[in-house]
Amino acid sequence: MTVERGFPAEEFEQRTKRCQAEMADQGIGAILVCTEPEVRYFTGFHTPFWQSPTRPWFTVIPASGKPIAVIPSIGGASMSATWIDDVRTWSSPAPDDDGISLLADCIREVAGDGAIGAPMGPETHMRMPLRDVDRLRAEVAEFVDVTDIISGLRMVKSEREIEKHREVCGLVSNAFDELPNLLATGMTERQAFAAFRAEILRQGVDDVPYLVGATGPGGIDDIIRQPSDRIIADGDLLIFDTGSTIDGYFSDFDRNFAFTHASQGAKDAYRAVWEATEAGLEACRPGATTTDVFAAMNEVLKVNGSLGNDIGRMGHGLGMQVTEWPSHTATDDTVILENMVLTLEPGLLWEPGKAMVHEENLVVRAAGAELLSRRAAPELPII
Amino acid sequence: MTVERGFPAEEFEQRTKRCQAEMADQGIGAILVCTEPEVRYFTGFHTPFWQSPTRPWFTVIPASGKPIAVIPSIGGASMSATWIDDVRTWSSPAPDDDGISLLADCIREVAGDGAIGAPMGPETHMRMPLRDVDRLRAEVAEFVDVTDIISGLRMVKSEREIEKHREVCGLVSNAFDELPNLLATGMTERQAFAAFRAEILRQGVDDVPYLVGATGPGGIDDIIRQPSDRIIADGDLLIFDTGSTIDGYFSDFDRNFAFTHASQGAKDAYRAVWEATEAGLEACRPGATTTDVFAAMNEVLKVNGSLGNDIGRMGHGLGMQVTEWPSHTATDDTVILENMVLTLEPGLLWEPGKAMVHEENLVVRAAGAELLSRRAAPELPII
Numbered sequence: 001m002t003v004e005r006g007f008p009a010e011e012f013e014q015r016t017k018r019c020q021a022e023m024a025d026q027g028i029g030a031i032l033v034c035t036e037p038e039v040r041y042f043t044g045f046h047t048p049f050w051q052s053p054t055r056p057w058f059t060v061i062p063a064s065g066k067p068i069a070v071i072p073s074i075g076g077a078s079m080s081a082t083w084i085d086d087v088r089t090w091s092s093p094a095p096d097d098d099g100i101s102l103l104a105d106c107i108r109e110v111a112g113d114g115a116i117g118a119p120m121g122p123e124t125h126m127r128m129p130l131r132d133v134d135r136l137r138a139e140v141a142e143f144v145d146v147t148d149i150i151s152g153l154r155m156v157k158s159e160r161e162i163e164k165h166r167e168v169c170g171l172v173s174n175a176f177d178e179l180p181n182l183l184a185t186g187m188t189e190r191q192a193f194a195a196f197r198a199e200i201l202r203q204g205v206d207d208v209p210y211l212v213g214a215t216g217p218g219g220i221d222d223i224i225r226q227p228s229d230r231i232i233a234d235g236d237l238l239i240f241d242t243g244s245t246i247d248g249y250f251s252d253f254d255r256n257f258a259f260t261h262a263s264q265g266a267k268d269a270y271r272a273v274w275e276a277t278e279a280g281l282e283a284c285r286p287g288a289t290t291t292d293v294f295a296a297m298n299e300v301l302k303v304n305g306s307l308g309n310d311i312g313r314m315g316h317g318l319g320m321q322v323t324e325w326p327s328h329t330a331t332d333d334t335v336i337l338e339n340m341v342l343t344l345e346p347g348l349l350w351e352p353g354k355a356m357v358h359e360e361n362l363v364v365r366a367a368g369a370e371l372l373s374r375r376a377a378p379e380l381p382i383i
Numbered sequence: 384m385t386v387e388r389g390f391p392a393e394e395f396e397q398r399t400k401r402c403q404a405e406m407a408d409q410g411i412g413a414i415l416v417c418t419e420p421e422v423r424y425f426t427g428f429h430t431p432f433w434q435s436p437t438r439p440w441f442t443v444i445p446a447s448g449k450p451i452a453v454i455p456s457i458g459g460a461s462m463s464a465t466w467i468d469d470v471r472t473w474s475s476p477a478p479d480d481d482g483i484s485l486l487a488d489c490i491r492e493v494a495g496d497g498a499i500g501a502p503m504g505p506e507t508h509m510r511m512p513l514r515d516v517d518r519l520r521a522e523v524a525e526f527v528d529v530t531d532i533i534s535g536l537r538m539v540k541s542e543r544e545i546e547k548h549r550e551v552c553g554l555v556s557n558a559f560d561e562l563p564n565l566l567a568t569g570m571t572e573r574q575a576f577a578a579f580r581a582e583i584l585r586q587g588v589d590d591v592p593y594l595v596g597a598t599g600p601g602g603i604d605d606i607i608r609q610p611s612d613r614i615i616a617d618g619d620l621l622i623f624d625t626g627s628t629i630d631g632y633f634s635d636f637d638r639n640f641a642f643t644h645a646s647q648g649a650k651d652a653y654r655a656v657w658e659a660t661e662a663g664l665e666a667c668r669p670g671a672t673t674t675d676v677f678a679a680m681n682e683v684l685k686v687n688g689s690l691g692n693d694i695g696r697m698g699h700g701l702g703m704q705v706t707e708w709p710s711h712t713a714t715d716d717t718v719i720l721e722n723m724v725l726t727l728e729p730g731l732l733w734e735p736g737k738a739m740v741h742e743e744n745l746v747v748r749a750a751g752a753e754l755l756s757r758r759a760a761p762e763l764p765i766i
Contacts, residue, residue, distance in 0.1 A: 005612070048593050049607040051626065052706040053506045054699065073693035077605040091695045093710050095505040120513040122478040123436045130503040130516065131528060145514060198584060201577065209592070210431050222460040224432040229388070243434065310456035312474045316437065323435040327476050 003167040005247050007160055009083040012044060015153060019061055022149040029114015030107050031061040031146055035127045037320040038119065041154060042067045044082040045075070046248050055092040056128040058103050062110035070103045100132050104139045116140060121147030123325055151325040155317055156339050162363050164249035165318065165341050166372050169361050171203040172244050172251045173374035180383045185234055185259050189215055189227035192238070200244050210243030210252070210322045218263055219354030223254075223311075223347075234260040239357065243322035250322045252343055253359040253373045258382045269350035270380035272304035273358035276346035277376075280315065280328075284362060284369040286338045293336070294328040297346040306348035309355065315345040318361055340364045341372070386550040388630050390543055392466040395427060398536060402444055405532045412497015413490050414444040414529055418510045420703040421502065424537060425450045427465040428458070429631050438475040439511040441486050445493035453486045483515050487522045499523060504530030506708055534708040538700055539722050545746050547632035548701065548724050549755050552744050554586040555627050555634045556757035563766045568617055568642050572598055572610035575621070583627050593626030593635070593705045601646055602737030606637075606694075606730075617643040622740065626705035633705045635726055636742040636756045641765045652733035653763035655687035656741035659729035660759075663698065663711075667745060667752040669721045676719070677711040680729040689731035692738065698728040701744055723747045724755070 033039055036050040039059045058070040069079045072092035079087045090099050124147055126133050182195045200208050214220040215238045223239055241254035276297040283296035297314050317324035318341045326334035347357035361372040416422055419433040422442045441453040452462045455475035462470045473482050507530055509516050565578045583591050597603040598621045606622055624637035659680040666679035680697050700707035701724045709717035730740035744755040
């Protein structure tokens with residue numbers, strides 16, 4: 001493993017200062033964040049402990065100075081090891097007041113006359129009981145939506161973040177390259193999933209939080225499925241889509257394979273999504289929009305007889321979550337900026353009930369898209 | 384793998400009917416749930432796709448009849464393969480109306496004159512943008528908190544659920560038994576984590592979503608940490624705590640080890656948490672409360688010179704999440720019922736900055752606690 005772990009304090013300083021510049025422009029005195037990626041973005045606090053729904057965790061970004069952590073005491077030692085100086089803890093779980101009065105005091109202390117921001121828009125949620133959200137708003141103030149500030153920050157990656165993406169995408173590319181040696185007809189889907197998961201880990205990723213896939217005779221109808229005891233047979237198509245992580249940064253790309261043989265329809269559909277990805281790579285430049293990228297890929301799919309798809313978009317941002325803002329849709333219209341890390345994910349129904357989805361990961365550079373995943377073969381691979 | 388996958392429709396029928404009986408008692412016409420375990424509990428819809436924050440997913444439980452799924456079209460095929468008949472989809476992401484009007488129509492259609500329930504209390508959150516929560520409440524009605532209904536249902540497991548817990552706890556017990564053969568001084572923490580994760584998977588679990596641990600000279604100070612490049616040395620203590628899954632049901636227990644030798648203080652602390660667990664196992668019977676269980680364990684720790692701990696509880700419920708209601712605390716006072724699946728997790732600071740935490744998993748039977756994890760050794764194991 002060559003990639004640097006964690007980030008130096010200057011990374012968090014830069015994130016915080018960029019945030020505070022936006023806050024000043026919008027007259028916001030404090031921002032409250034409470035989800036895992038938001039808290040990690042500003043503090044560096046990194047633990048899977050968030051899977052436990054028991055305790056809320058808060059971070060307050062003041063108009064100037066370092067963020068303040070308001071967290072359960074079980075996290076005090078870990079949070080104190082980050083760049084954060086002001087760590088305020090309470091013993092949680094405490095159902096009658098699970099940090100709310102401590103948090104309210106903190107927000108009142110730092111917000112001054114400024115508005116209080118919280119992400120309230122697309123792709124966000126408040127990870128705390130709704131009862132406590134309402135109580136906090138009643139005690140302190142209504143929130144102003146700052147989804148645009150947070151998404152604007154997180155969509156553009158630093159070189160250190162990009163290196164983590166590059167590392168994990170390389171390792172997962174290696175694992176996909178090994179797949180023909182790992183899989184064979186006669187295995188169950190569950191065995192195939194287990195073999196692939198073990199291989200990705202063997203390559204050196206930290207974890208494989210996201211692994212979906214499916215097999216089917218001549219094609220597959222669903223791309224977010226968990227494995228079954230179905231036995232892989234001659235003529236099956238298989239898709240694996242994985243989000244794996246290094247240091248909490250994701251890869252997210254898929255690969256399609258056929259076993260022993262494939263129909264011309266399947267081969268043509270594969271070629272169509274591969275060509276659509278080429279068009280997406282070409283379109284993905286600073287100054288273009290996500291809608292331009294969508295349109296470029298969609299045109300290729302239409303020409304190739306797509307019957308549509310039910311995914312709702314053709315790729316998205318990538319970061320500390322397996323999907324992040326923005327989305328390549330017909331209406332998203334987010335301006336693409338240098339150092340965004342994005343996926344391209346064109347998909348089509350090539351026959352009723354038969355889907356083909358292709359996905360690559362890239363970073364946007366001044367000159368255009370730079371691949372992070374190793375480009376898939378242009379023709380459907382047959383195992 | 385011998386455990387049955389998924390559940391027959393009658394399992395979901397029973398869950399739904401138990402919910403509807405409570406709803407009738409409380410005059411509730413419809414319940415809205417929107418988190419992964421809640422939706423899975425009522426529908427059987429099981430996918431890691433929830434890690435993508437982009438799209439909200441909803442399930443409405445009417446006063447009678449099957450639940451109704453209101454979900455993005457990308458999940459339509461998977462949801463239609465469950466016992467649910469009424470699957471209403473929209474193309475998401477759609478930031479201007481991401482399912483809210485479709486959901487509002489559905490709730491109005493089924494709720495009649497009844498109140499609209501949503502879980503708003505401890506351990507819950509609304510997994511949708513706060514802006515959309517507010518819009519939904521403005522369009523339809525304020526919610527009534529039904530945390531008690533949902534937690535009451537989920538805390539008591541069916542025999543089918545218990546079998547999944549038993550399976551995964553057995554496999555993870557096997558993996559812990561192998562640890563002395565996998566670990567040695569000279570390895571880094573990161574190598575130790577990777578070796579243990581691979582072994583748990585080799586034993587046959589589906590996934591290892593939760594793995595934390597730490598090493599330290601003579602003791603450890605933090606139990607929710609991610610691994611570092613620290614090299615394990617003679618005299619180190621190590622803790623591993625893992626939540627692994629079979630069919631979406633968790634184990635959650637930890638083990639402590641010393642390398643080559645340990646101080647008498649460490650050995651005594653280990654023995655204290657082991658004895659506290661014995662007291663907890665004895666106290667964990669139908670009709671007792673979580674507070675009784677806490678008190679029984681706490682008494683043993685106090686007698687053994689505990690300096691307290693910052694965890695906030697001594698165990699919790701276990702299920703589709705690595706932690707669930709209830710909590711063993713001094714004030715929780717939840718009545719323990721037959722077929723609850725619980726952890727016992729006594730912890731103490733035995734010296735300033737040195738923590739020892741012990742954890743086992745059990746199911747409550749009429750006659751008392753039945754272990755699901757294989758009981759840890761009574762004395763600190765030395766590798």
